[in-house]
Amino acid sequence: MPSTWRTTAVTTAAVALTVAGFVRTDDQAPPPSTPEQTAAQPRDPVRGIDAIHEMYLDHGPDAGVMVIAHRGYWRGAPENSIAAIEQGIERGAHVVEIDVQRTADGHLVLMHDTTVDRTTNGTGAVSSLTLDQIKALRLKEHLGGAQAALTDHQVPTLEEALAVVKDRAMVNLDKGWPFRDQEYELLVETGTLRNAIFKSSAPVAEVEQFLARDPEILYTHVVNDGNASSIGAFTDDDDRPQAYELVFDRLTDPQIQPATVANIREDARVWVNTMWYGLAAGYTDERSLLDPAGGWQSVVDRHGASMIQTDDQDELVDWLAARDAGRDWPVFPRDVLRVEAEDYSIDGLGVGYSDQDVENRGGADREYEGVDVCDNGGAIVVCWIRGGEWIRYSVDVRVPGRYAVTARVSSPYRPAGRFTLEFGDGDRLGPVDVRTTTGHNIFMTQPVGEVVLDRGTHHFTFRVDPNAYQNFNLDRIDVERIGSR
Template identity: 85%
Template sequence: MPTLEEALAVVKDRAMVNLDKGWPFRDQEYDLLARTGTLRNAIFKSDAPVAEVEAFLARDPEILYTHVVGDGNASSIGTFTDATRPQAYELVFDRLTDPQIQPATVAGIREHARVWINTMWYGLAAGYTDERSLVDPADGWEPVVERHGASMIQTDDQDQLVDWLAAREAGRDWPAEPRPGTVRVQAEDYSIDGVGVGYSDQDAENRGGAAREYEGVDVCDNGGATVVCWIRGGEWIRYSADVRVPGRYAVTARVSSPYRPAGRFTLEFDDGGSLGPVDVRTTTGHNNFMTQPAGEIVLDRGTHHFTVRIDPDAYQNFNLDWLELTRIGSR
C-alpha cells in the first residue's frame, strides 16, 4: 500500500487525490502537500462546522475544499464567506425529500460551486447507484446529472461513466449490446431443476431474497446488482449458455468481496472440460465489483451446461454477479 507522499508523486500535475476521511489529519496533509508542491492535486473534504473549516482554509487561499452536506448540516450551505467558499459541495441524501437535494438549493450551489454526488452504494444518493446505472443509466447516473445537477460523480466504475457520458453526448444507446460471440450468464439465472439437480446450498433459505425467493440459492441486491451471495464451501450451482459460434472462449467472472482470500471455485462443463480452480481476488468491499479471468475453453455450437463448484476446503465469502464467455479464436 503506497503512502500518501508516494501517491502524490505519481499524480502530480496529472490527477487529483480525494482526501476522504482525512480531515482529522488536515494540518499534516497540508504540510506534506505544500512541501511536495502538490497542493493543487488534492481535495480536502469534511462535514465539519463552517467556522472550523474557515479557520483551516485561512492558512492558504490555494487549498481546494469540498463540503460534505447531509441531513444534519444542510443549513451550512451558503454560509461560507466569499474568501472561503468551497469548490464543491458533496450532497449526501437517502431520500429525495431531503433539503440538501431540493432544486432551489442545488441551483444556489451551482452558481458558485460544483455539485458532487457519490453513487457508489445505496444511501449516498438515495437509490441511485453505480450498479443500477450499469444496467440502465435512467435509474442512476442520468437523473443524478439531469435532475439533480451533479457536475462531479464519485464512482468505482469510472471507465463506464466516461463511456456513458460520451454516448449521451453523441446520442447513442448505452450500454451497448454485447459484441457477437459474447455470452453473459447472470448468476441469478441458474437452473430451474431445483435442489439437488440445479443447485446444492448449505440450507434451504434464500438469505438475500432479491430474486427467486422460494428457492434455496442466496440472491442479494448489492447496491443495485442482483447477485448470488452468502456463497459457502461445498455448494454448487448449475447454469447453461447458448453458444452460437464455435471456437475458443475466454471466461470471466464479475465478483466482489472485502476478504483476502475471498474464495475459490471450479467450472465444470458437461462435455468434460473444466476451468480452475479459480482464486477469487479481493475487491475491498461487497459492493465493489471487479471482473477477473477464469480461463479459456473450446466450445462447439449449441447449449452448454456447466456447474460452478465451490471449493469445500477454501475460505469462501464472495458474491457472483455474472459469468461471461467471449470468443477469442476459432480453436
C-alpha cells in the first residue's frame, strides 16, 4: 500500500446489517452487495413482553445483555415519537427509553426537555401548555434543534406509547419520577405495569415508600458519585431495585468498583449508558464502533453490564448477536474500502492538504499537522472545516468496477456545508450538500455518488466549496463496489 493513505475494509453504516431478525432499510443503509456484509447471522431474538419481562428480572450470571434504545430509534424518526418507539422495537430493543413530562391540564406526554423548543415547532414549557396545544405542534427530525427539519409526527401521550409496547417490549420512564403516582395509575388502568421501568436517583426512603405501593412495580436506581452509598441501602428484599444504572466519569468512582458491581449482580442487573463521554468514563458508542473493546465489550466483560443504553442500537444488536455466536464483529466485506478522514496524505501543506491556518485545532490525531482533527464522542474526525480548504486521499482498488461513494458526517446546522470529490483521472462527484444530522456528535452516512475505478491506486481530493456555509465534521469516506464497469 502507498504510504500516503490507510484504507480498511470493514462493515459500514452504508451496508445493510441484520438486526435481531430484521434487515435495515433506511436511506442510510442500502442493501448489501454480498452476503458476507451481514455482520452476524440473526440470533433467536427475545420477543414479546412476557419473555422480555422475565429477562429483566433475571440477574443470574448467564443473563443476556438487554438493549435499551435511547429516546427510541431517533435515527429513523423523531426522538420520543411513536414511530421511534415502533422502530426501536422492530430493530431488536428490549427496552425503549422514553421521557415523560406533564401538561398544564395534567396529561402525561413524551418530551425530554421541560420545554418544547428543541424538538418541535413550538415554544414554551410543557407545564404551561395544554394537551391540545401540544398536539397541534409537529416534531423535528432526529434529535431536533434550531435548524432541524420539521416532520409530520406529533408529540405522543404516555398512554399512546403504552399501547404500542403493551404486548411487545418494555419502556423506561425517564424524567417521570415527579409524576410517578400518576404514571402508576395509568399503567394499572392500561394493563401495562409489567411493561414500565420507573427510574430515579431519589433518596432510598422515598423510593421504598413508592415501591411498597405494589410489589409488581419495576424500578431501576440511578447511581452517580453523589449517591453511591445508596447501593446496598435498600432494606426490604421485596422493594429492592431490579437494576442499578451506574453513571461514572472515572474508573476510580466508587459505584463502578469490581466489588461493588459484584454485590449488585447478586440480586440486580447493571445498567450502563454509552451514548457519550462521562456516562461511562471513556466508553462510548462511537468507540465501540471502532473497536468493541473500547466500549461495549469492556462494559460487559470488565464492568459487569447486563443492560446497555445506546444511540447506535443496530450495531449493538449486531455485536451481541456476533458475540453470542462466537463470531468476530464487524465482519469485513470484500467490496468496501474505508478511508478514515484523519488518514489523509502525508505529503504536507500545499500538496497533501490546504487549511486556513497551520494549527490542528482539535489535536486528536496528527496534532503537529495543519488539518483539524477532533475527538467527537469517540469518533476521530476532521473538524473545523472551512470554505476553500481541501484534503488529498488515496484508495487502493484491487477489483475494477463501478463504486458507490458515501461519506459519514455530522452537523446540527442547515445548511451544513458543501463539498466535492475530485479524482485524479478527472472524475468529479458533487457538489454534495451535507445533510443535517441534528448534532456535532451525531454521525450519519449519506451518498456522494458513483464512479468507475480501474485496478490500482486512485488519488482523490476532498474539496470544500469556498462559497457555501461550512460547519460539519467528516468521519470517513467509504467506497463500495456495486458492479462491473
